[in-house]
Amino acid sequence: MNESNLSETTLKRSQSGFFARWGNRLGPFIGLLLVVGIFAALVPVGVMPESFLTARNFETILRQSTIVGIASLGMTAIIVTAGIDLSVGSIIALSTVVIAILLNLGASPIWAALGGVVAGALCGAITGGLITRLKVVPFIVTLGMLLIVRGVAKGLAHEQRIEAPMSWLNELLATLPADRKWMLLPPGVWVFLVLALVVAGCLRYTRWGRHVFAVGSNESAARLCGVAVERVKLTVYLLAGLMAGLSGVMQFSRLTVGDPSVATGLELDVIAAVVIGGGSLSGGEGSITGTVVGALIMSVIRAGCSQMGLPNWIQEILTGSIIVAAVALDRWRHKTAS
């Protein structure tokens, strides 16, 4: 009889399932190692005085990943629900403008930063509200928000950069001075890494996280099972707005001014990070680990190319190819797994 007692077989992890699972988890990591390996092999041949594989270089790469990385945490949740957010770059610009204005008004740096984050969260809440109330697809709503938020940022800043007084905000992503080497990484990078852990945990181990995946995998089934689909979507866009606002804080730290035209097109880098990390635009798939690795891969390419003295256009071609290759590889893996 093939209807034997299933308890042992069902509880035992099957061999093929094990490999498929780890193949999925490790895929982006292998990609990252490959990219790092290639540049490590190529860079010393060039004119650079030091090798690619130095701690200082990795710190630079992490610092450069932070802005895209933080925003991509929220984007991962959105993409898992089968949504998209094109307004990320605009929100980052708005956030830097709000921070600069608040600093000029005499607010303390912490309140100014909080103001930037709240502005982002507010944008996210509006986006989520429009998507769930008007039942317009996320692509269109956020395409509108991309222009609206950018416009608001420019209006607030009277279409010019806003100088702001110096504060510790500007050191969030700066190389650590000698007396604070014990921190190992700049505070901004720590914020990014801790947030990544928190969001990953929330997505994997909480009711909200499982609801996010259910909504993305099959919205009707989620609704049937009593998942408050609209509320889940709203929280996801709210979270993404908040993260974009925080990215704005990091962007401000790099710029030291409020700039309404900064981060134009950055949303595409953010989406690319999620997609390279295994996120599927049709929903139900994606992971924070993958996304973080995706963001790192793009930074490695950027750093590697600039150290080899390659022009910007080569870097763009490379990044583009990696996006397509990553998704094609993902498709192929899905096909062989089923």
Added chain:
Amino acid sequence: MAETRDGIRTDREGPESDLRLRMRGVSKRFGATVALDRVDLDVAAGEVHALVGENGAGKSTLMKVLSGAIAPDAGTMALDGQTYRPRGPLVARREGVAMIYQELSLAPHLSVMENVLLGMESTRRGWLGTLGVLNRKQMRSRAVAALAELGHPEIRPDVPVCQLSIAAAQLVEIARAVAVGCRVLVLDEPTSSLGQSDIEKLFELIGRLKQQGHAIVYISHFLEEVRRISDRFTVLRDGRTVGSGTTDEVDNDRLIRMMVGREVENLYPHSARVTGETLLEIENLAGVTLPESASLALRRGEVVGIAGLVGAGRSELLRAIFGLEPIRSGEVRLGVYSGAASPETRWRQGMGLLSENRKEEGLALGLPIDENLTLSKLDSLGPGPLVLPGRRRRAAADWIDRLGIKCHDPRQAVSSLSGGNQQKVAFARLLYHDVDCLLLDEPTRGIDVGSKALLYEQIDRLAVGDPQTGREPKAILLVSSYLPELLGVCDRVAVMHRGRLGPLHAVDEVNEHQLMCEATGIKESV
């Protein structure tokens, strides 16, 4: 050709050249599982050949081999006596093997004409033709001719397919197959989403195609249909041919025995049930369009059935009660709660719904079994907002064992299960949630006999309760289009006709004929 293995009758008379399709010793393995083991299938021109078997018996694998979607490991196939070895679905189509699947494969935004002639459009003569400019006039007449040949000239060629009913869309797909000049037409569960009158029309059409000399392979779970429409049959079980012969010479019992491989002594268990307090009460409930008016009281410890034709508003009634569709007027009372509520609240109030649409609504196919099973009630899987994967896995493994869901891991995606096992997962969700009131919408549609028997047994057990473990009897509202099932499983049955729910009958006081008359709105001549 007279090879005989246990249980196989090879009694085809006449020379082999009569055979339109001949499959011999077709085998296919997927890893360790043997999907097909030396399967034989013969279909003559002008014959309707029923292919029956439980889900997972290998019917769809066999049809995938036939349609060129997968290559067999061993075995031969021949079309009209000539070796047939398709390298892909396109080659198979060109050779004249056409498949009509349950889920239709039409382009919804294109017109009927464009769909019928998709991939073989007529082009203008001369250089315009080489550029691919269409000759719409000729296309139109070809499409009209194809539809007329099927006896359905009323389908207009310019209508977009998305505006057609499912039955009409199915005809368009058959017209496409016929227009390519198919020699073997495979119909996979063609009636599963059709109403009674559309089924009749489809059967007429199949009869006509048969007379035109097409060979038709008909896959169905409904033995009554198989009996009505087919000339010969082949039964598959666990990837083997366990029997074949002339349909008229076999009775249903024997067919089921061959399919299941064991005696099914009582498909519909019905233990003595004790009814308790009223759990669900609806009064003059009306939805936006359907239902128009429905009143009903459902007590603990009973199964109430709702019969009726497809489109009568039975699913809409369940969905309105469950809060998936808005209520226009009327009352719903569930225990101490009254008024409309969202699905979220309904689950909390102790009500669960099993959707009729397993793939689109019932399950998130891409997610693992354990997530689908526990989705409605994640709060018992960890403290606070947490969901602990270990607990989720154990909860799922428990129900996988109890319902005999065939899988190798609770983390396996639901899409990799067979239809019957998928339905068990969807049903297990209600059991795991331990709801008091179950709304079941076509729970056994399109699933194999074994899974059906298990569901009937579970429904009976829920209605009886278990005094030893202190589990109270549940209340169950069951919508089904299959009358023997309703009469076998339920205690009381009501019929829905054009949005109105009729009076409740005790099952021992009605018969199928009466219910059918009520469902079709025919006054019974007593």
